[in-house]
Amino acid sequence: MAEGFLLSGSVDLASAQEPYAEHFRKFEEWLDAGRAATMGYLPRGRDRRRDPLRVFPSAKSVFCVAVPYSAAPHGFTDQTKGPLLARYLRGGDYHSLIAERMNRMLESVAKKLESQGHERLRWKTCVDTSAVLERAWCSLAGLGWIGKNSMLMHPTHGSYLLLGVAFLDQETGCAPSPLRSLCGSCRNCLEGCPTKALVNPGELDANRCISYWTLEKRGPVKTGGESRMAIGSWVAGCDLCQEACPFNAKVTKRALSDPTLPDNRLVQSWEFLLKESPENYEIRVSSTALNRVKPTEWRRNLQLAHESILGDRNY
Numbered sequence: 001m002a003e004g005f006l007l008s009g010s011v012d013l014a015s016a017q018e019p020y021a022e023h024f025r026k027f028e029e030w031l032d033a034g035r036a037a038t039m040g041y042l043p044r045g046r047d048r049r050r051d052p053l054r055v056f057p058s059a060k061s062v063f064c065v066a067v068p069y070s071a072a073p074h075g076f077t078d079q080t081k082g083p084l085l086a087r088y089l090r091g092g093d094y095h096s097l098i099a100e101r102m103n104r105m106l107e108s109v110a111k112k113l114e115s116q117g118h119e120r121l122r123w124k125t126c127v128d129t130s131a132v133l134e135r136a137w138c139s140l141a142g143l144g145w146i147g148k149n150s151m152l153m154h155p156t157h158g159s160y161l162l163l164g165v166a167f168l169d170q171e172t173g174c175a176p177s178p179l180r181s182l183c184g185s186c187r188n189c190l191e192g193c194p195t196k197a198l199v200n201p202g203e204l205d206a207n208r209c210i211s212y213w214t215l216e217k218r219g220p221v222k223t224g225g226e227s228r229m230a231i232g233s234w235v236a237g238c239d240l241c242q243e244a245c246p247f248n249a250k251v252t253k254r255a256l257s258d259p260t261l262p263d264n265r266l267v268q269s270w271e272f273l274l275k276e277s278p279e280n281y282e283i284r285v286s287s288t289a290l291n292r293v294k295p296t297e298w299r300r301n302l303q304l305a306h307e308s309i310l311g312d313r314n315y
Contacts, residue, residue, distance in 0.1 A: 007066035007154065009141035010172040013052060013059060016140050019176050023136035024050050030203065037206040039216055045131025052167055055132060056124040059167035064141040066161040067098055071252040075267050079233040079309045082269040086237025087160060091263040093289045098164040099127045106166060122169045134163040142177035148201040149189035149241040155182055158248035192244025194230035210238035214301045215293060221304060231308045235301040236290055266290060273302055
């Protein structure tokens with residue numbers, strides 16, 4: 001454990017070239033198959049994801065962290081009362097929170113190295129903010145394996161993990177150490193997705209994904225009636241493929257027995273949300289990871305989910 005991070009590890013770029021190239025090959029095939037839907041930033045960042053030196057020219061190693069988040073449902077389990085949101089959206093904006101923690105830790109390491117007569121450590125921190133294959137690097141650094149739901153999976157903490165990566169200008173002496181996959185013959189995540197977005201083990205088609213529709217898609221969601229109704233009460237992201245995972249079931253059981261009250265600042269009833277003004281919405285989500293969803297898309301998500309659950313277009 002490094003400075004409060006439950007899961008952490010590192011890997012040198014020189015020793016990771018071959019296994020990372022395999023991760024990138026799969027990513028490139030995924031892009032070329034059109035699985036990224038309208039997320040144009042993914043193909044635009046292709047070259048930077050291929051070569052970390054384009055992200056941080058002096059990079060020699062990668063330091064990775066994984067921060068577990070609450071597995072308790074985020075929203076209303078009674079769908080007639082209110083919607084559900086992806087668990088990772090709970091609380092403050094993880095992008096800045098994790099980056100700040102990593103920078104504080106690395107600054108402490110840099111000062112310690114300097115005091116011992118070593119060269120000053122320099123780094124670049126990336127928490128879903130740069131063209132980086134975070135799951136690939138975290139896997140190579142020994143934090144887990146890539147599960148059939150395409151998420152980083154850990155045997156104890158499942159896939160309810162927020163990831164952070166920092167490129168360092170010094171080597172750490174660590175070779176790739178990915179954990180062996182324990183998914184076995186299980187297909188729960190593939191079968192648990194109502195829109196069949198997991199077209200193959202580890203291969204997600206964003207065009208069919210509820211998380212893509214509600215977080216990344218701009219404009220109308222154009223899907224068939226059956227897929228449209230499969231949205232259920234999800235208004236921002238979706239955890240169904242994660243909920244189906246046996247590893248996550250253990251984590252959820254622990255979370256539900258935790259007496260600590262989770263941060264549910266985004267949880268509101270249908271009645272409140274359908275009457276909320278765009279201005280109030282922007283204020284309410286400003287310090288959360290939901291701030292990326294504009295009021296127009298948020299309203300669209302509410303309408304789709306409300307219709308899916310209650311069949312009501314009168315909002």
